[in-house]
Amino acid sequence: MEDNIEKQIEKQAANLANASNNTRNELHSVIDKVADKVPAATDRLSTGAHNSVDKVADKVSSLSERLSSKGEQLSASYKRLADSSHRMAETGRGYVRKSPAISVLVAMAAGYAVSKLIGSRKH
Template sequence: MNANAIDKAANDINNTAQDARKDVHNAVDKAAEKAQPMVDKVAASVHSGVDQVGEKINAVTDSVSSASEKLMERSKEWTAAAQRAGETGRTYVRERPATSLLVALAAGYGLSKLLGARR
């Protein structure tokens, strides 16, 4: 082959490659144009789903926070009631030591009979 034939073959190959390249670019552009509405629709759907999940998480967080506050309030009430009961018991023992001792002895005896009967 001579130099002109080689140049012509190289030129033909280059032109064919350029045409194939343009065809591939055009195909990719067409596919992207057709896919874009679907991508937008999927993205909008995902955003909506994420927003719904976020709202549900906020609702659950609010419920847990409210329940926690109620539990803390009840805990304070129970603590105060236990302190009042303890103070009432101490006052009773100070005012009536003999009666308190007899009640404690009777309770101990009753418990020993109950627990001893189980053996």
């Protein structure tokens, strides 16, 4: 499951990066077409527009990279949690096998305590 999540995050990060690059190229093309049709005074405006598009695209690329990095961190955390849960379950099973009578008594005491807590809230 964690591999699937990591792959989905990487896929979405790649899609975001591709969309950013495609959008950047399309916007540059539109800016150039507009600049060709308007007097030379627009050079300054088109340069500013190009710079703005580049800044936004760079921010989106940075976001895409951070998303990919966070996805990898999330996947690693999930793997550690799954391993830890598995070890804890094995430890619990070993304890129950080793001391079944004590395990039953502990379970009964816990059930009794929970029933008292729940019962006291009904009043």
